[in-house]
Structure formats: structure tokens, C-alpha cells
Amino acid sequence: MFPIPIQKRPFINQISYRILIPISLAIWLIPLIGIMLTSIRGLGDITQGNLWGMPSEFLLFSNLKDVFQNTPMLSYIINSFKITIPTMIGAVALSCMTGFALASYKFKANLFIFFTFIAGNFVPFQILMIPVRDLTYQMGLYDTVTGLVLFHVAFQTGFCTLFMRNFIKALPNELFEAARIDGTSEFNIFFKIVLPLTRPAIAALSVLIFTFIWNDFFWATVLIQGHHAMPITAGLKSLNGQWISAYHLLSAGSIMAAIPPVIMFFLMQKHFIAGLTLGASKG
Amino acid sequence: MLNSDTISYRKSSWWKLNQQRLTPWIFLSPGLLLFLVYVIWPIFNSLYISLLQWDGLSPAIYVGISNYIELLDDEYFYISLMNNLKWLIFFMLAVPIGLGLAIFLNQTIFGIRLIKSLFFFPFVISQVVIGIIFAWFYNPRGVIGPFLDFIGLSNYAILADENFATYGIIFAGIYPQIAYCMILYLTGLNNLNTDQIEAGRMDGAKGFSLFKNIILPQLRPATFLAIVVTVIGSLRSFDMVAIMTQGGPWGSTNVLAYYMFETALSEYGYRMGYGSAIAAVLFTIMMFYILFFIYRMYQSEKKGL
Numbered sequence: 014m015f016p017i018p019i020q021k022r023p024f025i026n027q028i029s030y031r032i033l034i035p036i037s038l039a040i041w042l043i044p045l046i047g048i049m050l051t052s053i054r055g056l057g058d059i060t061q062g063n064l065w066g067m068p069s070e071f072l073l074f075s076n077l078k079d080v081f082q083n084t085p086m087l088s089y090i091i092n093s094f095k096i097t098i099p100t101m102i103g104a105v106a107l108s109c110m111t112g113f114a115l116a117s118y119k120f121k122a123n124l125f126i127f128f129t130f131i132a133g134n135f136v137p138f139q140i141l142m143i144p145v146r147d148l149t150y151q152m153g154l155y156d157t158v159t160g161l162v163l164f165h166v167a168f169q170t171g172f173c174t175l176f177m178r179n180f181i182k183a184l185p186n187e188l189f190e191a192a193r194i195d196g197t198s199e200f201n202i203f204f205k206i207v208l209p210l211t212r213p214a215i216a217a218l219s220v221l222i223f224t225f226i227w228n229d230f231f232w233a234t235v236l237i238q239g240h241h242a243m244p245i246t247a248g249l250k251s252l253n254g255q256w257i258s259a260y261h262l263l264s265a266g267s268i269m270a271a272i273p274p275v276i277m278f279f280l281m282q283k284h285f286i287a288g289l290t291l292g293a294s295k296g
Numbered sequence: 297m298l299n300s301d302t303i304s305y306r307k308s309s310w311w312k313l314n315q316q317r318l319t320p321w322i323f324l325s326p327g328l329l330l331f332l333v334y335v336i337w338p339i340f341n342s343l344y345i346s347l348l349q350w351d352g353l354s355p356a357i358y359v360g361i362s363n364y365i366e367l368l369d370d371e372y373f374y375i376s377l378m379n380n381l382k383w384l385i386f387f388m389l390a391v392p393i394g395l396g397l398a399i400f401l402n403q404t405i406f407g408i409r410l411i412k413s414l415f416f417f418p419f420v421i422s423q424v425v426i427g428i429i430f431a432w433f434y435n436p437r438g439v440i441g442p443f444l445d446f447i448g449l450s451n452y453a454i455l456a457d458e459n460f461a462t463y464g465i466i467f468a469g470i471y472p473q474i475a476y477c478m479i480l481y482l483t484g485l486n487n488l489n490t491d492q493i494e495a496g497r498m499d500g501a502k503g504f505s506l507f508k509n510i511i512l513p514q515l516r517p518a519t520f521l522a523i524v525v526t527v528i529g530s531l532r533s534f535d536m537v538a539i540m541t542q543g544g545p546w547g548s549t550n551v552l553a554y555y556m557f558e559t560a561l562s563e564y565g566y567r568m569g570y571g572s573a574i575a576a577v578l579f580t581i582m583m584f585y586i587l588f589f590i591y592r593m594y595q596s597e598k599k600g601l
Contacts, residue, residue: 163330
């Protein structure tokens with residue numbers, strides 16, 4: 014193990030390590046703690062510059078009430094779910110299929126298609142922006158949730174294919190061969206053998222895509238204009254313009270935007286990390 | 297005359313013969329089609345648009361490379377390019393800092409799992425929220441206020457200072473990136489080969505020499521991935537700039553990604569052709585890294601086959 018386990022170190026080191034950990038954590042989280050403290054304050058504290066001391070009033074709930082009553086926050090949150098969940102399902106479903114095709118069949122264009130997916134996944138968004146916006150417009154889907162979801166599904170399929178293909182490739186090939194000799198059709202190999210085995214990969218991709226799409230800001234700005242379809246990231250940005258000095262409300266709104274991905278991460282931590290690290294372990 | 301049995305028999309035997317060959321294409325087609333329409337075709341279309349003068353509505357005029365020639369004389373283009381370079385250089389710090397944090401946290405004490413997750417927190421949260429947090433953080437009347445008073449810089453607003461605003465945004469941008477690199481390295485440290493380390497320790501390797509000669513080589517896959525995602529993250533920097541300064545003051549914090557957006561889709565005009573030319577430059581820069589990444593993957597694929 015590296016570094017040497019702290020338990021094998023002198024007692025004094027053990028104690029100082031245990032003291033150092035919470036201190037460094039507190040320093041690391043200062044920005045987040047700052048915004049949480051701000052969200053419970055009233056305007057009075059903020060104009061007086063009382064930001065680190067005791068709040069003179071505890072106003073978290075009244076701030077939240079303010080945000081929900083005076084802004085379309087609730088509709089932003091609902092839109093975020095309406096965009097995120099279909100994208101998650103769509104991209105994972107498509108990439109199970111593409112991943113299976115690229116992992117278990119040998120054909121000429123195989124690697125070329127695989128690398129096309131990977132390369133497309135890394136391009137800067139700006140090179141896609143104008144044509145995608147045009148295309149969405151021409152399909153009559155500009156400023157709609159559907160238009161945004163379609164693009165997200167297409168783009169995320171690149172990343173998901175990379176992940177799925179590598180995952181399925183690592184499954185023992187003998188399983189498929191044995192099934193083929195038994196006369197199982199290719200479709201049944203996919204549905205009865207591959208799909209059940211890819212469950213961990215599906216879980217990992219679902220949490221990752223949820224977080225990516227929930228946090229997307231760029232495409233929401235490019236493809237959505239009105240509040241009726243705006244997700245919470247774009248909504249926060251427009252509130253940011255309106256509430257120049259109402260940081261207590263902005264903080265409360267930001268916390269609302271942060272909660273769903275944070276919950277998702279805590280529930281599915283293991284899968285989330287497995288997804289992010291891709292194969293950092295095997296290379 | 298063929299009866300229906302023969303037909304279905306023939307059909308199924310044709311399918312049986314070609315099943316192996318056709319199945320991958322059946323499985324590929326929906327995903328691949330969507331990807332071609334929404335990702336691959338737009339790249340080429342953008343490259344074409346960069347040769348046009350077009351406001352998105354009236355008929356486009358073909359102008360050849362004149363958009364690119366105009367770029368060469370555009371002061372804001374150079375400012376954005378320089379800022380991208382700053383992002384790239386400073387963002388790389390996220391890799392060693394992430395490694396340091398990972399080593400610091402790679403212990404088994406009570407509650408360490410929760411502590412690691414809390415360290416990872418900034419990455420899970422939207423960049424929009426991180427941007428708002430830091431804008432508030434930097435506000436001289438905000439969170440950092442008391443500290444500024446303490447060091448005698450009362451009322452200093454870094455985001456309004458054209459010389460330093462970019463660094464303020466980069467600092468905010470690095471914050472989640474460090475968390476990402478940390479998690480990559482934590483996974484890497486978890487998968488170290490214990491025998492090699494013990495053997496190294498037997499041979500008297502300690503501290504830095506152990507780290508350099510035995511640990512770091514084993515962490516290479518993690519390092520590779522960390523560098524790739526950090527480079528790409530730095531070139532994709534858009535959200536933070538949009539939230540924190542919108543390119544200001546006086547364009548001093550612009551980056552190519554944001555400048556392109558501003559040129560093509562904001563109140564500054566709808567110059568699709570010129571915007572696409574900026575995007576094409578960004579794309580070319582990124583392509584080097586993408587090709588490098590793909591080359592590496594291709595090598596390991598060849599080994600695997």
C-alpha cells in the first residue's frame with residue numbers, strides 16, 4: 014500500500030493526521046460553506062457584511078419560499094428532470110446496442126466507427142453549435158425540451174459507446190461462443206446474455222449521464238430561449254442577471270440546483286466513480 | 297409453385313447465413329445514425345460555414361478564407377487565444393494537486409470514505425453553481441471581504457480587474473478539476489501492485505525515490521487520463537466565463553469558446569461565418585489532443601488483439 018498506512022506510523026503522526034483531515038476538509042469546502050451560510054441569511058446581514066458571524070435571523074426557508082414564489086424555479090427543476098431522464102434512458106439504450114455491436118463482432122469498419130465515436134465525443138461544442146441549432150430549428154424543435162433531449166442523446170451516445178464497448182469486450186467471449194453453438198440467435202445473445210451482464214455498466218452510465226446533463230449549461234443556452242423549457246442551470250444564470258445583490262436568494266437557488274446530482278452521487282457513489290475512471294486501472 | 301413453408305424456410309436460411317454479418321449493423325444503426333447527424337456532419341458543416349458570410353437568415357455569401365484573414369487582425373481573438381493558453385497551463389496544476397490530495401487521503405481511518413466523497417463534491421455540482429459561488433466569494437462585500445480587509449486590500453474586486461480577472465476564473469475552474477484528478481488517482485492508488493512496492497521497500501527505496509521509481513510508473517494510466525480530461529476541460533471552459541464575467545471587463549477574460557458564442561449568437565451580432573472560423577481554430581487545437589488520445593487507444597487495441 015502507498016503511502017504507508019498511518020496505523021504503522023508513530024502515535025504522534027496518527028493524531029496529527031486525524032486532526033489535519035477535518036481542517037483540510039474545512040478549507041477545501043470554504044466556498045461551499047460560504048454559500049450555504051449565505052443562503053440562510055437575510056438581506057440585512059448581507060448589506061451589513063455579516064457573512065461569517067452568527068446569522069441574525071435564520072431565513073433559509075423564507076429564502077427558499079421567496080425563490081419558489083417569485084421565480085419559475087419549480088418549472089426550471091421540472092424541466093431539468095424532463096431533459097435529464099429521457100436523455101439518460103436514450104443514451105444508455107442506444108449505447109448498449111452500439112457497444113455490443115462493436116465489442117462482439119469483427120468487421121472491417123469496426124475500429125474506425127469506434128474511434129469516430131470517441132473523437133466526436135471530445136470535440137469542442139462550438140464546432141457543432143451553429144449546425145445543430147439550425148437543424149433543431151428546421152425540425153421545429155427549437156426552444157423545446159425534445160430538441161434538447163435529441164441532441165443530448167446523440168452526443169452522449171459517443172461517450173457511452175466507448176464505455177459500453179470496453180465493458181462488453183471484457184466479458185468472457187466463451188459465453189457468446191457457447192450460446193452460438195447451442196443455436197441461440199444473435200438477438201437472444203444480446204437480450205438474454207449480454208444485457209443482464211452489463212447491469213453494472215448501465216448503472217455507472219446512468220449516474221454519470223444524469224450528472225452531466227443536469228449540469229449542462231451550454232446547450233440549454235443554445236437550444237432553449239424561453240422559461241417554459243429552461244433547465245435549472247440556464248434559469249440560475251438568468252436569475253443571476255436579475256438579482257445582482259440578492260445573493261441570499263441566489264444562494265438558495267444554487268443549492269436547489271446542486272441537490273439532485275449530489276444525492277445521485279451519494280446513492281450510487283461506487284458506480285459513479287467506476288464510470289468516471291473508465292479503466293484508469295487497466296489502461 | 298412454392299408453398300409458404302419453402303419461402304419461410306428460404307428466408308430463415310438466408311437470415312441464418314447472414315445473421316453474423318448483419319446483426320452488428322442492425323444494432324449500430326440507430327445510435328450511429330443519430331451520432332452522424334448530430335455530431336459528425338455538423339463538424340464538416342461548420343467548417344464550410346466558416347467560409348461564408350452569413351447572419352443565419354439572409355442568403356449566405358461565399359467569401360473563401362476571408363473570415364480567417366480577419367481573425368489574424370482581431371485583437372479579441374488574440375486575447376482569447378492567450379487566455380486559453382493561460383487556462384491550459386494553470387489547469388495542468390490540477391493534475392499534481394489532485395495526485396497530492398489522493399496520496400494524502402489514501403488511508404483507512406474511520407470515516408475516510410465520507411471524507412473522500414466530500415472532497416469530491418465540487419465535481420458533482422454544476423459549473424454554473426461553482427461560478428455563482430466564486431463570483432460571490434470574490435465579491436469584496438461577499439465572503440472574501442473580511443480576508444481582504446485583513447490583508448489591506450479592502451474593496452478589491454478581482455473579477456473587475458482586467459489584469460487578473462482571468463486568473464480568478466481559472467482558480468474557480470480548477471477547483472472541480474482537482475477533485476476529478478483526485479478521484480482518478482485514488483482509483484489508481486487502489487490498484488497498485490503491492491508486491492512491487494514491498495519489493496522496492498525491501499531494496500531500501502523510501503519516500504521520494506520509492507514514489508518516483510515504483511509508484512508513479514504504475515499510476516501512468518491514471519496520469520494519462522487525468523491529463524486528457526484536464527486539457528479538454530481547459531479548452532472547453534465556457535460556463536465559468538459566461539457566469540462570472542461574460543468575457544469582461546473589456547473582453548479581457550474571453551476564451552475562444554465564449555468568444556465564438558458571443559460572435560455568433562449574442563447581441564454583438566449574428567456572424568455565423570466568423571463564429572465558425574473561431575470554432576474551427578478551437579477545433580484544430582483540440583484535434584491534436586484527440587488524435588493523440590486515439591493513437592494511444594489504437595496502440596493498446598492492437599496489443600489487445
